[in-house]
Amino acid sequence: MSETTQRKIVKPWQALLMIVVGIAIIFLGLMVFKAKNHVILLTDGVVMCVMACCFGIKYDDLQADIKATINSMLVAILILIAVGVLVGTWMISGTVPIMIYYGMKVLTPGLFLPITCIVCTLMSTMAGTSWGTLATVGVAFMGVAQGLGVPLPVTAGAICVGAFFGDKVSPLSDSPVLVSSVTDVPLMDGIKHSLVSTGPAWLISVVFLAVYGMQFHSGTVGGEVYDAIMSTVTTSFNLNPILLLPPVVVVVLIVMKKPTLPTFTAGIVVGAVLAVIFQGAPLIQTTDGAQSIFMAMYEGYTGDTGNDIVNSMIQRGGLTSMLNTIGLLISAGVFGAPLRTAGVVDILLDYVRKIAHNSKVMATGVLILHGVFFTITGAYYVSYPVVGSMVKDMFPEYGLDKKNLMRIMLDTGTGLAPLVSWATTGAYVASTLGVDNMSLTPFAPMLWLSIVISVVMGLTGIGMVKLKDQKAVH
Template sequence: MNLSTWKAILLLILSFSVVLGGILYLDAPTTIVLITAGVVVIILSLIWGIKWKNIEEDLIETLKSMLPPILILLAVGMLIGAWMMSGTIPLIVYYGLKSIDPSLFLLITAIICSVMSIMAGTSWGTIGTVGVALMGVSIGLDVPLHYTAGAIVVGAFFGDKLSPLSDTTIMAPAMAGVRLVDHIKHMLWTTIPGYVISLILYFILGFQFDGQIENSENVELILSTLNENFNLNPLLIFPPILVLVLIYFKKPTLPVFGVGIIAGVLLAIIFQGRELLEVFTVLDGGYTDVTDVPIVDEILQRGGLSSMLGTVALLISAAIFGSPLKTAGVIQVLLDKIVEFAKNGKAMMTSSLTLHGILFTITGSYYVTYAVIGPIISPLYDKFGLQRKNWSRTMEDTGTALSPIIPWGVTGAFVADTLQVSTGEFFLYAPMTYLGIIFALIYIFSGIGISKTKHSVA
């Protein structure tokens, strides 16, 4: 049973009102706000005749789809703890501080993360490894952490969108029935402008840090403290290289991170003289050793499985919020309205972009939205004489690129928790994540960058 149109729209309005009011007005904890919104939707759905059994089944199915990213989250927490304890991340921070010009740091950060993500095909892997290390360098160079987080996100998701190894880059064209190479080429229209604007922003922001390293007493203090507390053997760079190589060769992410954790643990025992009990403690609670130098402790005290439990709770809350909307038929009602009101190609493309953006904002998971509405919308592009790669690009512009700035989404929660900078602090400094939507709309209404078939009626 699906709800009537007006009931579905009312559910959507009420749920969004609860979320926005709770987070923006009351400043309440996001997890509780999402659960509250989900309870409101469930209660009204039950009153209007939706069976609890159906709601429960969809909720369990959604939670099942979230299990792989939850396991990866927990693995990343342990990975960061292991690499801190082994000296791997301190080594990267040490040589980063010695070699990077502060005025170019943000620009270099974005480019490094871009190259890593394109090669490895994973934004999560890039952020959880080199991203964490670069945040440490940022602290040492006195570069605001929200600037650095923005640059890391732009670089990581630039690569994620364009790498043929990325799961989202593979999934979006698959759901639309498009060749992978055609999809990647077509994404350049919306991705490159936002990326270039982001790089220009980082170059301009860097002016304020010109010559800062010579005037910063922190740098020498951090270098000496790291040297005193760790055996900074060059071999400590082995774990991230190993992880990136394995991911490049398309090995499954979770086992790869497991290998990275084991490598970090072995190096911690060999080079840092750690005992097994210390290893287990750090894998659980993160690196907590104190150096008596606050700025160094801020760099080092991270990671651990328990550090990700709050994010896991957030993902479960998001499932409680988004799943009942699907059960109640809200998504189907919105799809039906697109078919009913789209009189031309421009209207259809605009409606599809808006719909996917809204649904992605609700669910926070491209695995859900790509799979659910990707195949349903695709035939509409055929109807209006438009090539389907326009649709696969739209899914990525309103999904992959948007994902790091949705606080309750799977990816957004991961980014904020791993970099320890909230979405609200860094999103303005990650312009590529939202500029793709603006450029997509410009192309829709101008006709530029829109691929048509021979029988186009757009």
Template sequence: MKSALSAIKTLILALVSIAIVIGGIVVIKAPTSIVLMTGGAAIIFLSLIWGIKWQDIERDIMKNIGHMLLPILILLAVGMLIGSWILSGTIPFFVYYGLVLLKPSIFLFAVCLICAIMTLMCGSSWATIGTIGVAFMGISMGLEVPLYYTAAAVVVGAIFGDKVSPLSDSTILASSIVDVDLMEHVKHLLYTTVPGLVISLVLYLVIGLQFKNVTANSETISIIQNTILDHFNLNPIVLIPPIAVLILISRGLPALPVYGIGIFLGCLIAGFLQKQSLLDIAGALNSGYTLDTGVDIVNQIVQQGGLSSMLSTVAILIAAAVFGAPLQTAGVVDVLLDKIKQFATTSRSMMTSCLTMHAGLFTIIGSYYVTYSVLGPMLKPLYTDYGMHRKNLSRTLEDTGTALAPMIPWSVTGAFIASTLQVPTGQFILFAPMVYLGIVFALIYIYTGFGIAKINIDSSEKSAKQEVS
């Protein structure tokens, strides 16, 4: 769709949207959903004044919300999953025995690896962060390891596993949207993902050195463990829900019904093993675990989950859909694409422009479900024209989408992480280098040619713009 507006007007819309997001969130520190709604209203107002039809804007708003529907349902399911798994004793079980087995010096390293393996198996960073990630935050309190370190390790492991898991919805979307074989896409992602993971793991070992001679407060650990034992039956039966979820997802079943099974099993165990009433179970699904254990630190660990804990994040998703729609309707994306075609004289400049464009659009909209679907098909022909394999594009989408998401507080994933782990983005993101190093390595590869896949096309089909070497 070509823009109905001039290049100047689309530029003004882009600048207004960026100014409102930065001004509202960074300067004023207003709630993210309100800032996005305000930005969307301002862009819609300008678009209507300049002749864009409301029906077209409404159509794109509904389309964007349609893209958000599955993540919203998964988000709500994860909220109920956390509530039911706390009530069933599953997450308290991990906290209790994590305090027994994990030592402060290797804790962050272990957290990152365990989260990576779990997400690789289940394909969902949200499921990992919302279950075992929450448990690790509780263990972190007991070991007196700063929560921002632990949040960073959880995020790095979960995002790495999400990017390279063939079961991940974002990985499947990024490859399918540009017609690339899924396993080719996963292998190509290793170039930008593995170096960042290795650097992160080394960082966690170095950080762990400061805890080498530190003995965890045995009194605090004892209080946590005794309080958990007083309120939960830690029979190994409580491990059935996570084991079932991992097995079912590893067999290729869709995430949403599998989470439903995980919730059902959690509720079943909460009723029969933990002797919780149906009203207690319903309350945990809606509002999370709310019982007072009498110990503040344990309350911080277990008083989480439920549908209500995710409603603010759902509001952000809907606001992001409203915010991004008029930018699409007004043709801002199309104008930017035309600029790439106009100024990209080599494959290097073309790939750099695409990387920058997607990173910028994702930063504004905050949902890779939207940006992958919008930019993927539009950018795909450019790579073929310049003799570049499309798996370079699918990797770029993930490097500036899936991996970048935890850095953007108003993004779908960023908002989920901050609300679930209860650590603001700005506190932990510096200690999660894999999240931003993927872009650094991507740029290095673009300008060195290492890790860049090309295709063989007839020279007569190549334009003068193409770079052979």
């Protein structure tokens, strides 16, 4: 008999009590005490360990599973570190600044809305940040919209469609990296499948914005914010089309299906070389205050352009920028491991299996479960590891690939976040763009259409990736 089968598990009523207490701690920590996600999950993990020990679970087993869980996150942590280093390198090399410049350069009044969406899509995808996109080119586009007479809720919708497209499917975004880790899905495989729902929803949104924006063809692009960004970027960086080489290298390697870490490493190396050639960045720190490439890799780009808006665009990245997410992954592991060790997850899933008689009901039920849990907590950094770790093993049992779970969670987490006013992301969207969440919802179809598509996929089975050479238990 294996070590796993010899382990004691808690009784059903004890499992239910642990789940109720665990959710209560998360809810109270987020909504009442406004504590950090890391502290909440670590506290919850300690409480779960104490409860498990009180119910007869050996502490050595708990500690061993916590260690095993954190060890399983090593690749995801390395990818997060690579993302941070990559962003810092692409900032100091001028790669991201030239993408911002070209993106804003192609603006025309009649195509303002779709181009706004596309520019935000490119920036969020290449830089891997929705928040950074909102606070930078997003703010600039809101200023341009005022000059054109374009309604602000419509502009905010276009910005959000672009910003959160990249946040959902960019390999540089911590959202898909986190979900990939908790669902045990290869990052690029999961991202490609996520495009099944997000891609069509994005295309429909762009067409809608193009048709809606035709009425503003007589306006003029410009404005103080727009002009300040363009002039500052051109004077602060030596812009050259060759600076677009790093993302081209990364995209080509991704298409060639090369491993994620070597792909990002190649993007870092190319960016570093271009930083030396075009921006004159030193390899090591100098006495004149010029930031070195290695410091940009570590702490992100810190150069001062003299313009606060542009600074907020480019002063980001670096290894240290990912420590928060890495800490969250570890905290989630500390919380989730005791639930698995004590058998709480197994007991919970047994009940779900009794209700879900087929893969369609199961997938739709998981979608609803995660959507509700995220809406209650308002934090997908909490809902991803908690729900993901609980249900990931169900999908293979029903003959479905775990990529389906990754897509479902991104649609009902990162995609839903801008529409939930009390969520951290929703509040940030409203405060940054100056538009309330409900007013921009009709003009950001991708955010809710991708959920609708996922629901249809779950109920019909169309587009669901099934496991090969394996029969479903249900």
